[in-house]
Amino acid sequence: MTKSLEMPDCNYPKEAVLVRPGAATPRHSLYLSNLDDQPFLRFSIRYLYLYRTAVGVEALKSSLSTVLVDYYPLVGRLRASADDRGKLEVDCGEQGALFAEGHLDLTAAEFLEGSGRPNRSWRKLLYRVEAQSFLDVPPLVVQVIHLSCGGMLLCTAISHCLCDGIGTAQFLHAWAQATAKPNADPSVVVVPPPPFHSRRVLTPRSPPKIAFPHPEFSAPREPGLNVLEQVLLSPQPLAPVSVTFAPSQILRLKKQCVPSFKCTSFEVLAWHVWRCWVRSLDLPPALRVRLLFSTNVRRRLDPELPHGYYGNGFILGCAEARVDRLVRSSARCGVKLVQQAKERVCDGYVRSVVDLLEERRGRKPDLSASLVISQWSKLGLEDLDFGGGRPLHMGPLASEIYCLFLPVVGDLHAFTVLVSVPQGCAERLEHLLRGEETNGGSWWHQK
The missing domain is CATH 3.30.559.10 (Chloramphenicol acetyltransferase-like domain)
Incomplete structure (x- = not known):
């Protein structure tokens, strides 16, 4: 079987900071659809990237601040809806995305050699948020880890209640492009589509109409x-x-x-x-x-x-x-x-x-x-x-x-x-x- 690498502890020379949008954004509550706030999606999608060459942390923060003007719900906070018991919504109030910076005594080559199978020690690569519940965790958490060879690990945690895989990819590509090509000509470069925020397009019918069997939600004792x-x-x-x-x-x-x-x-x-x-x-x-x-x-x-x-x-x-x-x-x-x-x-x-x-x-x-x-x-x-x-x-x-x-x-x-x-x-x-x-x-x- 492929090798699994045991991760050493990260060294944090600085405190984690909150990155906010670079311009004023709307302040309101964002309705989440029934597909968004399902109980089994109340976790963060955690991605890990390894790069041979590190990118400047200040450039990453600056471009993130720029992109968050469009993706402002990601700097809000999840909360229980006051109007609809049992549902979640997003308080869009520019509370900020959490950004951490660390150092690891590891090279890119060493990571690649053991990258086939993640293990529990890999969780050290993402900044641990001390929170009472999932609702208290920022929807977006980022950690940049500098490697001893000059490379970097980039880890992101994005709330599944706000984005699915396609949505996270759309946001990450917008951030990457804003970092690599901040002044790119849209007529020459493929630009990710602007985000569509409203979830009301998936509002349930009134009254609800369950017209199909849904075996994925049943639990028979077989x-x-x-x-x-x-x-x-x-x-x-x-x-x-x-x-x-x-x-x-x-x-x-x-x-x-x-x-x-x-x-x-x-x-x-x-x-x-x-x-x-x-x-x-x-x-x-x-x-x-x-x-x-x-x-x-x-x-x-x-x-x-x-x-x-x-x-x-x-x-x-x-x-x-x-x-x-x-x-x-x-x-x-x-x-x-x-x-x-x-x-x-x-x-x-x-x-x-x-x-x-x-x-x-x-x-x-x-x-x-x-x-x-x-x-x-x-x-x-x-x-x-x-x-x-x-x-x-x-x-x-x-x-x-x-x-x-x-x-x-x-x-x-x-x-x-x-x-x-x-x-x-x-x-x-x-x-x-x-x-x-x-x-x-x-x-x-x-x-």
């Missing part, structure tokens, strides 16, 4: 579910498994779906990872398991969400199967389950989810027998250039919660799969992902 819970809640520590799939390996997976069956790289890889995950855990044959994955709904709504919408514009697609059938299924049948889950997501389905969350406040997706995939690839996150070149590495600070499909720096069509399982299952899962225990032999190195 035979054998206690076995899965025992495996996932065992005293064994979770171990991250990281496998990179080159385009040639994804193509070999797709060839298992022939004849005459088209599928995307995400669809075939999602099926493969789901099936391998189930096999590695050695689950009861009759147990029904789910695959939950983020599905962008921006263009599936009628009308479409406005250009520049950076709030949560996704819902969870849900595929289901019994363990024995999933394990024995052909690639064609397994991928079809993923495709059908995607095809169900239409305007009416999304509105039904919004209304379900209105009628049943506090409802969470059922994760008891589910693998959850969050796709960070295809968002351009690996292209973030603040003026010192593109990153050497892009990834998360932790991997315990969801399975992540990560971009591969320098290869647009490759994916890195990062997923955590109990330590006793990790080696088998890696072998399965690499195709080393298939009935027909390994396809991983086939020509």
Whole structure:
């Protein structure tokens, strides 16, 4: 298995500071949609970037201050709505984004060598905010870490209640461009779209109308579910498994779906990872398991969400199967389950989810027998250039919660799969992902 690097402690020569917008911004309460303030999204999306060459901290602060004029809700604070019990809103009052600067006795080469699998020590790379609750944490926290070789680590934590993956990428690209090319001519440079703030486009209907079944929110007690819970809640520590799939390996997976069956790289890889995950855990044959994955709904709504919408514009697609059938299924049948889950997501389905969350406040997706995939690839996150070149590495600070499909720096069509399982299952899962225990032999190195 790939090496995991234990992080030393950061040295902080200065106190963290608050960065505020460089010009006056509107003061008001920002309504959050039912997709924004779901209980299972009340955390921060944490990105980590490694750069060979450091960028000046004052330049980063100055450009951040400039960009926050447009993205001013990110310097507000989350709070409970006084008008709508159980909902959150953003108090847009220019409270500020938290910016920390540290030093680490580590080189970029040393980090790269152990960058395949994050571990709990990596959390040291993001400034720890002392807060009573999630509501007290600033929606945007940034830490710049100077490395002993002259490179830098850049870590960001962005509240998932305000942004989804597409939204965070939009903001980060705007910040990077403001740093690298502050006087760029918009007619020559591709400029990120201006942010669209209002979430009222996803207001629930009155009365709510739940017109579709939503299995991702149900929690039936299936035979054998206690076995899965025992495996996932065992005293064994979770171990991250990281496998990179080159385009040639994804193509070999797709060839298992022939004849005459088209599928995307995400669809075939999602099926493969789901099936391998189930096999590695050695689950009861009759147990029904789910695959939950983020599905962008921006263009599936009628009308479409406005250009520049950076709030949560996704819902969870849900595929289901019994363990024995999933394990024995052909690639064609397994991928079809993923495709059908995607095809169900239409305007009416999304509105039904919004209304379900209105009628049943506090409802969470059922994760008891589910693998959850969050796709960070295809968002351009690996292209973030603040003026010192593109990153050497892009990834998360932790991997315990969801399975992540990560971009591969320098290869647009490759994916890195990062997923955590109990330590006793990790080696088998890696072998399965690499195709080393298939009935027909390994396809991983086939020509």
